[in-house]
Amino acid sequence: MGVVKFNEFTLKIRNGATFQIRANTGSEAIKKLVKAQGCTPDNITVVDVREVIVNRK
Numbered sequence: 001m002g003v004v005k006f007n008e009f010t011l012k013i014r015n016g017a018t019f020q021i022r023a024n025t026g027s028e029a030i031k032k033l034v035k036a037q038g039c040t041p042d043n044i045t046v047v048d049v050r051e052v053i054v055n056r057k
Contacts (some may be wrong), residue, residue, distance in 0.1 A: 009010045010048040012037055018047065 009029040012018045019037075023029035026049070030041050 004054045004056060006054075008030055008050050008052050009046060012045045012047050013037065014043040014045075020024070 003006060006022050006024055007026075007029075009021045009023060009055075009056060010018060011021060011033050013033075019033055021029040021033060022031050026046060029046075030044055032040060033039070033044060
């Protein structure tokens, strides 16, 4: 049984849209959102971060 740890970031774009992204670091989460939404990093605000631990069999 393995334990997987990662963070879940709640990011908000300047236009008001909010997204939840799972990543190891904040910069990785911002890169994923930039790629998916086509926005710039300057338009993104980090609203919340929480650690997620998953037990896998």
